[in-house]
Amino acid sequence: xxxxxxxxxxxxxxxxxxxxxxxxxxxxxxxxxxxxxxxxxxxxxxxxxxxxxxxxxxxxxxxxxxxxxxxxxxxxxxxxxxxxxxxxxxxxxxxxxxxxxxxxxxxxxxxxxxxxxxxxxxxxxxxxxxxxxxxxxxxxxxxxxxxxxxxxxxxxxxxxxxxxxxxxxxxxxxxxxxxxxxxxxxxxxxxxxxxxxxxxxxxxxxxxxxxxxxxxxxxxxxxxxxxxxxxxxxxxxxxxxxxxxxxxxxxxxxxxxxxxxxxxxxxxxxxxxxxxxxxxxxxxxxxxxxxxxxxxxxxxxxxxxxxxxxxxxxxxxxxxxxxxxxxxxxxxxxxxxxxxxxxxxxxxxxxxxxxxxxxx
Amino acid sequence: xxxxxxxxxxxxxxxxxxxxxxxxxxxxxxxxxxxxxxxxxxxxxxxxxxxxxxxxxxxxxxxxxxxxxxxxxxxxxxxxxxxxxxxxxxxxxxxxxxxxxxxxxxxxxxxxxxxxxxxxxxxxxxxxxxxxxxxxxxxxxxxxxxxxxxxxxxxxxxxxxxxxxxxxxxxxxxxxxxxxxxxxxxxxxxxxxxxxxxxxxxxxxxxxxxxxxxxxxxxxxxxxxxxxxxxxxxxxxxxxxxxxxxxxxxxxxxxxxxxxxxxxxxxxxxxxxxxxxxxxxxxxxxxxxxxxxxxxxxxxxxxxxxxxxxxxxxxxxxxxxxxxxxxxxxxxxxxxxxxxxxxxxxxxxxxxxxxxxx
Numbered sequence: 150x151x152x153x154x155x156x157x158x159x160x161x162x163x164x165x166x167x168x169x170x171x172x173x174x175x176x177x178x179x180x181x182x183x184x185x186x187x188x189x190x191x192x193x194x195x196x197x198x199x200x201x202x203x204x205x206x207x208x209x210x211x212x213x214x215x216x217x218x219x220x221x222x223x224x225x226x227x228x229x230x231x232x233x234x235x236x237x238x239x240x241x242x243x244x245x246x247x248x249x250x251x252x253x254x255x256x257x258x259x260x261x262x263x264x265x266x267x268x269x270x271x272x273x274x275x276x277x278x279x280x281x282x283x284x285x286x287x288x289x290x291x292x293x294x295x296x297x298x299x300x301x302x303x304x305x306x307x308x309x310x311x312x313x314x315x316x317x318x319x320x321x322x323x324x325x326x327x328x329x330x331x332x333x334x335x336x337x338x339x340x341x342x343x344x345x346x347x348x349x350x351x352x353x354x355x356x357x358x359x360x361x362x363x364x365x366x367x368x369x370x371x372x373x374x375x376x377x378x379x380x381x382x383x384x385x386x387x388x389x390x391x392x393x394x395x396x397x398x399x400x401x402x403x404x405x406x407x408x409x410x411x412x413x414x415x416x417x418x419x420x421x422x423x424x425x426x427x428x429x430x431x432x433x434x435x436x437x438x439x440x441x442x443x444x445x446x447x448x449x450x451x452x453x454x455x456x457x458x459x460x461x462x463x464x465x466x467x468x469x470x471x472x473x474x475x476x477x478x479x480x481x482x483x484x485x486x487x488x489x490x491x492x493x494x495x496x497x498x499x500x501x502x503x504x505x506x507x508x509x
Numbered sequence: 510x511x512x513x514x515x516x517x518x519x520x521x522x523x524x525x526x527x528x529x530x531x532x533x534x535x536x537x538x539x540x541x542x543x544x545x546x547x548x549x550x551x552x553x554x555x556x557x558x559x560x561x562x563x564x565x566x567x568x569x570x571x572x573x574x575x576x577x578x579x580x581x582x583x584x585x586x587x588x589x590x591x592x593x594x595x596x597x598x599x600x601x602x603x604x605x606x607x608x609x610x611x612x613x614x615x616x617x618x619x620x621x622x623x624x625x626x627x628x629x630x631x632x633x634x635x636x637x638x639x640x641x642x643x644x645x646x647x648x649x650x651x652x653x654x655x656x657x658x659x660x661x662x663x664x665x666x667x668x669x670x671x672x673x674x675x676x677x678x679x680x681x682x683x684x685x686x687x688x689x690x691x692x693x694x695x696x697x698x699x700x701x702x703x704x705x706x707x708x709x710x711x712x713x714x715x716x717x718x719x720x721x722x723x724x725x726x727x728x729x730x731x732x733x734x735x736x737x738x739x740x741x742x743x744x745x746x747x748x749x750x751x752x753x754x755x756x757x758x759x760x761x762x763x764x765x766x767x768x769x770x771x772x773x774x775x776x777x778x779x780x781x782x783x784x785x786x787x788x789x790x791x792x793x794x795x796x797x798x799x800x801x802x803x804x805x806x807x808x809x810x811x812x813x814x815x816x817x818x819x820x821x822x823x824x825x826x827x828x829x830x831x832x833x834x835x836x837x838x839x840x841x842x843x844x845x846x847x848x849x850x851x852x853x854x855x856x857x858x859x860x861x862x863x864x865x866x867x
Binding site: 185186283284313314315316318340341342343346347349367370371380384385386426428447448450451452453454457459470472474479 | 697
């Protein structure tokens with residue numbers, strides 16, 4: 150099973166919502182669209198699902214051009230951020246509705262509804278109406294409807310965004326199992342980098358109507374192709390700074406420099422932008438080859454298990470993230486240890502030019 | 510700014526409540542110091558919004574009192590309580606400029622034009638809105654709109670307390686980061702008493718000096734982020750805080766020791782008498798290590814979170830998560846788990862039953 154965009158674009162009036170995009174998605178594992186609000190995730194889903202017609206380009210499904218074909222004829226399922234159920238029907242009838250539309254025999258419907266309800270832990274609630282359910286149960290009802298019809302493609306557009314944090318965690322864990330072995334292509338849109346990592350599979354990073362990178366999720370995370378991709382796939386936000394390379398020396402400012410590592414020494418001398426994720430900037434000095442950076446701590450955040458410090462280096466703000474509790478003093482200078490091997494080096498166009506060696 | 514005290518608060522949405530289940534709030538006693546940053550944390554339906562509405566005056570409690578400093582405000586309307594509120598969805602006037610939006614709460618109170626101007630510019634500076642003061646609010650991005658909402662909450666320096674009701678829920682993760690640190694910075698600068706209500710543990714823990722965890726209308730634990738993380742007093746707190754949450758593993762307590770299957774588990778300190786209670790071991794994934802010794806478990810799933818790896822293993826049919834940096838573990842591996850004794854506790858009927866070790 151495959152779903153493919155061939156040079157698909159979408160314009161609304163003079164605004165380009167999606168720049169010409171080619172993408173091939175396959176079944177087995179999730180396909181994640183990761184990007185900020187307005188990056189184009191929902192538009193891309195609508196184009197893939199046939200809810201919107203591309204301005205140019207073609208959509209192919211299973212070797213067939215489906216560009217003008219309506220969603221009804223494509224055998225797909227959609228789950229939105231807002232829980233969409235039929236309010237006047239029982240949970241049973243809500244889950245059964247796609248089968249009724251497809252003309253499945255009554256006896257079979259009952260079995261399949263029961264099965265889907267069991268998987269989603271809705272068994273005891275089949276006779277209730279959606280408004281008698283909690284938010285998590287309502288969204289599970291929508292998910293049950295999506296899995297019951299054995300669709301070729303399932304689109305999940307930020308399905309957990311309106312749920313409680315813990316509930317989100319629970320459902321997120323169940324989702325991959327829910328679709329495993331069904332042969333459907335699963336497309337999942339999210340604005341949260343951690344969600345993409347938790348779900349695994351493949352990830353397409355989106356920014357301003359373009360896909361900046363697509364590949365296996367952990368690979369995309371560890372090796373961003375450009376500075377934008379690095380920003381899109383970092384939470385907490387990645388630190389960036391200007392450096393100059395001269396021979397084997399990389400210089401951040403008057404006080405801080407380090408020796409080039411990895412394939413950095415092969416770069417031409419000149420100015421580069423580095424990107425380094427906050428967990429490679431630590432208040433602890435237990436890292437071999439670490440570079441000391443002094444900064445005045447502005448804000449600290451303790452989550453119990455981790456400490457975050459925002460500190461100023463010159464006029465730039467850096468963020469450090471470390472396990473455990475660290476006694477920072479606001480307004481005072483602290484020493485942080487940055488691992489230069491975990492740096493990404495971007496050229497003037499923002500393209501990845503080299504890494505420090507440890508893909509971070 | 511004021512100290513906030515809640516005394517024997519109870520609330521029921523029913524006219525004649527008789528049993529405990531009839532109460533949305535069961536018995537709340539709390540006091541919050543002047544100038545502190547506090548959070549109310551719990552799942553939907555835990556009573557946190559009811560509590561917030563009682564503090565703001567939108568709701569009069571069935572029983573008990575709300576005090577601002579020593580003044581009983583229980584019966585006062587929101588307008589008479591002198592408070593500020595920031596909601597989940599930005600409350601601003603789209604047709605007004607950013608400046609006029611920020612000035613509105615002050616002008617409303619009859620503050621003179623010079624003072625209004627000074628304060629508006631000061632707040633705009635803090636929130637990095639100075640460049641936008643002359644723009645209409647309607648064209649702004651969601652995060653900038655929410656910043657204005659926050660600004661309107663902060664602009665008056667005579668309020669007793671500023672309350673935030675899930676202010677970042679609809680904001681993108683990266684912007685959430687920025688706004689969260691902004692809010693933290695504003696608290697440091699203004700020293701206002703702030704109460705922040707959320708279901709999101711990260712927001713609560715990073716914002717507040719002290720977090721109140723609620724479940725089913727009751728306070729389960731009050732503590733600093735570190736206390737809640739390191740020594741949850743109830744398995745609910747252990748589960749609710751942390752990602753993934755604390756592992757809760759059924760155990761047997763015999764002669765003052767805890768056992769999982771046949772393995773004796775070393776815990777933080779002495780175990781209180783537990784009689785016939787349901788007993789469980791609570792241990793966070795951060796403090797579970799995978800090695801050659803310990804309880805045998807089978808790996809079910811390995812999730813690469815970038816920063817670290819979460820290994821989901823099963824002991825018998827009980828799921829146990831471990832956080833590790835070891836990238837060589839794969840599904841179906843048989844591993845051995847050991848627990849750091851200092852962070853291993855026994856819970857009886859959900860409540861902590863070990864004494865802190867010395």
